[in-house]
Amino acid sequence: MSRNTSQPLYKHVKKQMLDRIRSGKLGFGALVPCEADLAEEFGCARLTVHRALRELADEGFLERRRRAGTRVAQRASRGFQLSVSRVDEEVFARGEVYRYELITRVAATAPNPVASAFGIAPGAEMLHVVCRHWSNDRVFQTEDRWINTDAIPAAADQPFRHAGPNRWLLDNVPFSEVRHEIAAVAAGPEEARLLKLDAGHPLLQIRRETGWQGRSVTVAVLNHPGELFTLTSQPQAV
Amino acid sequence: MSRNTSQPLYKHVKKQMLDRIRSGKLGFGALVPCEADLAEEFGCARLTVHRALRELADEGFLERRRRAGTRVAQRASRGFQLSVSRVDEEVFARGEVYRYELITRVAATAPNPVASAFGIAPGAEMLHVVCRHWSNDRVFQTEDRWINTDAIPAAADQPFRHAGPNRWLLDNVPFSEVRHEIAAVAAGPEEARLLKLDAGHPLLQIRRETGWQGRSVTVAVLNHPGELFTLTSQPQAV
């Protein structure tokens, strides 16, 4: 119970309260003492307690309402964080050799579903890049990407011959809104060919849509052979 | 540029700084003015600026180091948050009819890989539950779960006849550590039978390991027909 002086006080309070929740001393729906009382109990300022409780609420452990007070939240199912590193780093982290291969890079009129996803005219020209990412001598990921050169004119000058568009975009486009979709799909004939697999092979597919200043900038479909890649949630620290 | 008075001041500061990052006024690696200067610029207390910058750093936009100052972070690839609701809520949200079906529920000695994942003796008895979750007349998810009745004795008395173990565990086990793995796999013969699909069909597989007070409580393998289920990241709000 004694406080570790090398630890900020608000973290101490946070930990103590989390222990009470996890041990069951404070069960689901239980009313937590108000900030003023906890401040007195811990012998600290109310703001210190406030920060501890606010962070616990942000993490989903508590629910807070003015006047009604603070209660232990009902549900633990709060989603989870997946980390996705750049594909070359992912391969490197496995101790394997990464290789990039450009398949095609053409300016083309976007097919209707892509154009509508970008909210641009159906006939507009965009940059279409198809490439492969190898891990040793296996194809680790195929990438099929449309880039809105209207939003990012500089992309039109990039050859993407020796490095993939992902890397260039990360280094050159300011922070943005990203949406991900994860699905399991069967490889079609074209995908099977690119991945050097049989058609029907299960693929882990990541669809990533990136926007900047309210405009869609790029849509990428990334396919991995199912047996080569697994998404793992961050270990959680408290 | 004028401040919306209904918005907390620290959020206003946060938004202003985020705009400077997103517009490129502050590029990758650029040095952000120190808290004292920003406090003067915005005409507020340093703590108010501090909170805004701290939250931006927590969200990955800034990197802060004492003495060295605050800089715009280099990389946008910061992972993403997936939300997973309970399977019955997921089906309900689609406007379809949910049905639960228990397949088997037996006390059994865990196979070695499961036992070692739980860190318990190889011969120990655990509860093994297999069930199906239907969406209208299709199997939406199969669930194959091992429960450590040593850690959660009350689970041994649950029949799980009319509701799945997931729901009971959420309602009865205090907050816990959870680890997720997402993979695309081909249906084996047993999975194909349970899902009423052909063997080799692509499945989106979620493996969820839940711990409580440092002990593993339950491991579940959840399989979805690939075409029925897609994981989607939260839309991001700033």
Added chain:
DNA sequence: TAGTGGTCTAGACCACTTT
């Protein structure tokens, strides 16, 4: 060693919502 962020305090006022 000086400048930066990190934490903490005591007090204040406000916003919200239950009673």
Added chain:
DNA sequence: AAGTGGTCTAGACCACTAG
């Protein structure tokens, strides 16, 4: 009407680390 959380201030001291 009153009690709760949410924000804000002015000031302080400390921890870290680049110069």
